[in-house]
Amino acid sequence: MKQPADFAADGMLSFRAAPFLSPTLTADPVVLTPRQREALTRIATRVRLKSRGILYQAGAPADAIFAVIEGVLKSYRDLPSGRRMVATFLFARDLCGLAVKGRYVNTVRAITPVTLYRLPLAALTELMKGDSELQFHFLVKVTHELREAQRHAILMNRRDAAGRLASFVALIAEQQSGAKSEHGSIHVPMTRSDIADFLGLSLESVSRATAELKAQGLARFDTRHHLRILDPSGLARLICNV
Amino acid sequence: MKQPADFAADGMLSFRAAPFLSPTLTADPVVLTPRQREALTRIATRVRLKSRGILYQAGAPADAIFAVIEGVLKSYRDLPSGRRMVATFLFARDLCGLAVKGRYVNTVRAITPVTLYRLPLAALTELMKGDSELQFHFLVKVTHELREAQRHAILMNRRDAAGRLASFVALIAEQQSGAKSEHGSIHVPMTRSDIADFLGLSLESVSRATAELKAQGLARFDTRHHLRILDPSGLARLICNV
DNA sequence: CGATGCATTGATATCGGTCAAAGATGGTGG
């Protein structure tokens, strides 16, 4: 364990798959035991952020990772060109805080008010050293994230804006599939600009793509942040045309 | 460990950072102990592939992961559109073979003749269960790969073909920095088409981009597979203009 | 009810994709 900070190699780790530190259990096959959860909560502290609050900046010394309890955040990097790349959006049960060489690689900022658990890196690695099952959970989660990152790369390979947006819609729809789908509308807390930075498009293109989805009768925005999916199978078809 | 195959979540895992199963030690801080290396070699078998040979197909049951001893491979997926996405190129000391739900997600094919170690998943997970340090190594490596995948996504966000190609050049140059840089030329075993599939460009665009790099005096191909970098700092500048 | 972001819509230009053809390269076999 020469450099414990090194395992924390990315700002976009999301462990949605695991009911990490969460009281609710999901159908997910990977679950922490009560003992593990207790051990984690013992080293954790709570953090609260209001909308637009910064959890940490890229380049800052990384001494902890975070588990989202509630709210939505974005993990992004500002590139030299002025472009901003959103690596991922973080939802409840996602993890973030990974770093390279002891420094966070991405900036994480709250999109809505959020609460998180803060897990000091030193204590966490100590914990994992003695609990190889717990560590295995992390391995699974990181691997899962790796897969997501690859999908992101594939998504960015698409030529058509509408297809990219459709993928984003599917992503966020799945994310909220568990939540009460009140009157069938999906809550999209992020701005067009955030979406654009995630999809690698200009915000104008995102806007035009939403218009296209509407024109095709696939989905439409009731309000800025409320999306209604009209034709799931049509959307799915569009997404598959990678 | 309900589903050991699940930790193997991607076809693009590369553990270049670790002298995995390799006799040579690097300056890398993360090293396996002789005991760990011995344990790994005990469960490993050797595999040989000639150029263009397929290591495994996407979708095939994943029962092992592989460590590249020598040679170059590509890990890719054929998308419904007919497009092919190269997730990563694999070099000596890289790992591959990760899967989702017990099935490989990517196809891996040899670009040059290769030799690899084959590590049966069952034995490996068993090993990791008892050796949390070894598992930690894997965690570090996967995390490292995650970071690479993010960089790939950022790369794909670029608009200009020359910039993307420059990034690829830097990637492969760094990869071979250790090798004997015979007369300063870099060996590029993959075809333009492979490069295109990795960069998300058409092969014609790759060709035009090479012409542009040459025109700008940054780099040029002596032969198809031998690249000469003429202006490292100029290249670096181009790469930074993300 | 301003005012300030945020979002949409429009016009234009640029860059890469696509189609097409010609040019290298390397290996094979006569």
Next chain:
DNA sequence: CCACCATCTTTGACCGATATCAATGCATCG
């Protein structure tokens, strides 16, 4: 040793999609 072939690569012309620039609409909040 050379000719031939398959494969890979380069180059050109054209088109289409998105970025960019610019202006207008629309909320949300003080």
